[in-house]
Amino acid sequence: xxxxxxxxxxxxxxxxxxxxxxALGASLLGLVLALPLGLACVRWPRVYAPVLAACSVLYSIPxxxxxxxxxxxxxxxxxxxxxxxxxxxLAGLVPNVVDGLRAVPDSVRQSAVAMGFSTPRRLLTVxxxxxxxxxxxxxxxxxVANISMVxxxxxxxxxxxxxxxxxxxxxxxxxxxxxxxxxxxxxxLVVDAVLVLVQRLSTPWMRRTSKVSR
Amino acid sequence: MTTLLHYLAExxxxxxxxxxxxxxxxxxxxxxxxxxxxxxxxxxxxLPIGLWTGHTGRGGVLVSLTANAARxxxxxGLLVLxxxxxxxxxxxxxxxxxxxxxxxxLLNSYEGIRGVDPALTDAARGMGMTSSQILxxxxxPVALPLILVGLRTAAVQIVATxxxxxxxxxxxxxxxxxxxxxxxxxxxxxxxxxLAGICSLVILALFAVLGQVLVSPGVRASRD
Numbered sequence: 224x225x226x227x228x229x230x231x232x233x234x235x236x237x238x239x240x241x242x243x244x245x246a247l248g249a250s251l252l253g254l255v256l257a258l259p260l261g262l263a264c265v266r267w268p269r270v271y272a273p274v275l276a277a278c279s280v281l282y283s284i285p286x287x288x289x290x291x292x293x294x295x296x297x298x299x300x301x302x303x304x305x306x307x308x309x310x311x312x313l314a315g316l317v318p319n320v321v322d323g324l325r326a327v328p329d330s331v332r333q334s335a336v337a338m339g340f341s342t343p344r345r346l347l348t349v350x351x352x353x354x355x356x357x358x359x360x361x362x363x364x365x366x367v368a369n370i371s372m373v374x375x376x377x378x379x380x381x382x383x384x385x386x387x388x389x390x391x392x393x394x395x396x397x398x399x400x401x402x403x404x405x406x407x408x409x410x411x412l413v414v415d416a417v418l419v420l421v422q423r424l425s426t427p428w429m430r431r432t433s434k435v436s437r
Numbered sequence: 438m439t440t441l442l443h444y445l446a447e448x449x450x451x452x453x454x455x456x457x458x459x460x461x462x463x464x465x466x467x468x469x470x471x472x473x474x475x476x477x478x479x480x481x482x483x484l485p486i487g488l489w490t491g492h493t494g495r496g497g498v499l500v501s502l503t504a505n506a507a508r509x510x511x512x513x514g515l516l517v518l519x520x521x522x523x524x525x526x527x528x529x530x531x532x533x534x535x536x537x538x539x540x541x542x543l544l545n546s547y548e549g550i551r552g553v554d555p556a557l558t559d560a561a562r563g564m565g566m567t568s569s570q571i572l573x574x575x576x577x578p579v580a581l582p583l584i585l586v587g588l589r590t591a592a593v594q595i596v597a598t599x600x601x602x603x604x605x606x607x608x609x610x611x612x613x614x615x616x617x618x619x620x621x622x623x624x625x626x627x628x629x630x631x632l633a634g635i636c637s638l639v640i641l642a643l644f645a646v647l648g649q650v651l652v653s654p655g656v657r658a659s660r661d
Contacts, residue, residue: 288630411509
């Protein structure tokens with residue numbers, strides 16, 4: 224495959240690697256932040272509304288504005304792209320984590336308590352696994368969004384496939400924009416499929432009991 | 438942090454930034470112009486389809502497929518593609534913004550209507566309402582909170598992403614950011630970023646008010 228990508232941008236595979244690292248890094252960071260936040264919101268229901276409001280305010284910050292303001296702190300680096308995307312992911316992940324945890328049947332929870340599980344152990348080994356489908360549903364949406372948003376980083380010089388778009392305008396080369404769009408969409412589809420697979424593998428009990436997919 | 442404040446003071450304190458073709462009022466007017474136009478187009482396209490598929494229960498798979506596909510499209514890439522193809526114009530800005538706004542409107546209106554208690558729909562039918570009366574007078578008011586969330590997400594995404602249009606020489610509040618980056622004029626960058634944040638907060642506030650005004654008190658009470 225000979226893609227005529229201008230040399231100064233790096234090879235296609237370098238861009239692809241960059242793109243994956245930033246998008247998945249943001250999703251992972253978002254997940255790592257959303258799980259304790261979600262657990263806290265279930266444990267103390269009163270904090271849920273303020274947390275949700277804070278998430279939607281943060282979500283509304285335009286990515287370009289977020290990037291340029293972060294440059295002052297983290298410079299022009301992958302971190303500058305990853306942090307805002309992770310924060311955006313929270314807006315979708317936190318409600319899903321909370322809904323997933325709340326949907327755990329009371330009988331299951333009581334069984335765990337009756338078996339002598341401490342609260343932290345119950346949360347981690349009973350509630351959280353049962354919430355996996357909801358959590359992954361949120362993660363899928365966030366990850367697809369991240370993959371398409373990384374490109375905006377090109378405006379501050381950190382866009383991976385987004386660099387193809389900037390070059391496309393500058394060099395007036397349509398093929399670069401098309402390559403970039405197709406690569407991004409294919410990556411989103413593949414990663415989404417992988418997440419579906421992860422969900423199936425991590426929740427074997429779902430396959431036997433339910434035919435309804437979420 | 439102090440440098441950021443310094444830049445903010447420099448940008449907003451400069452009288453020259455408050456008038457003329459690149460002044461703050463002009464940039465805000467352009468930005469809200471793009472936003473409003475894109476929002477209206479998206480609502481006209483997506484809301485009727487979402488409501489109708491939710492009402493009939495058919496086409497759900499198609500709705501979620503369309504929504505997911507549209508979500509995977511890189512907005513910046515789409516913008517660039519259209520600009521390279523058709524040159525600078527309103528269409529290259531509107532298409533990516535509309536593509537971005539359709540999924541939340543479509544999905545939330547579909548899910549919202551579909552999630553209405555069937556007993557309510559049956560009661561409405563039993564009272565002799567026609568299909569469209571059931572949709573508009575019984576299902577829509579109950580589904581309204583969820584639909585408004587979809588509309589809010591769409592509007593927030595549009596207003597935030599309209600900033601990127603500046604990368605291909607459009608106006609709006611992205612203009613100072615992109616120009617500032619190009620000229621290493623960080624007061625301009627930070628000022629533009631602040632304006633962009635303000636635009637988003639205005640939209641959020643607008644929808645908070647809309648939710649209070651439009652959602653029937655009965656529906657609001659039953660949700661709490």
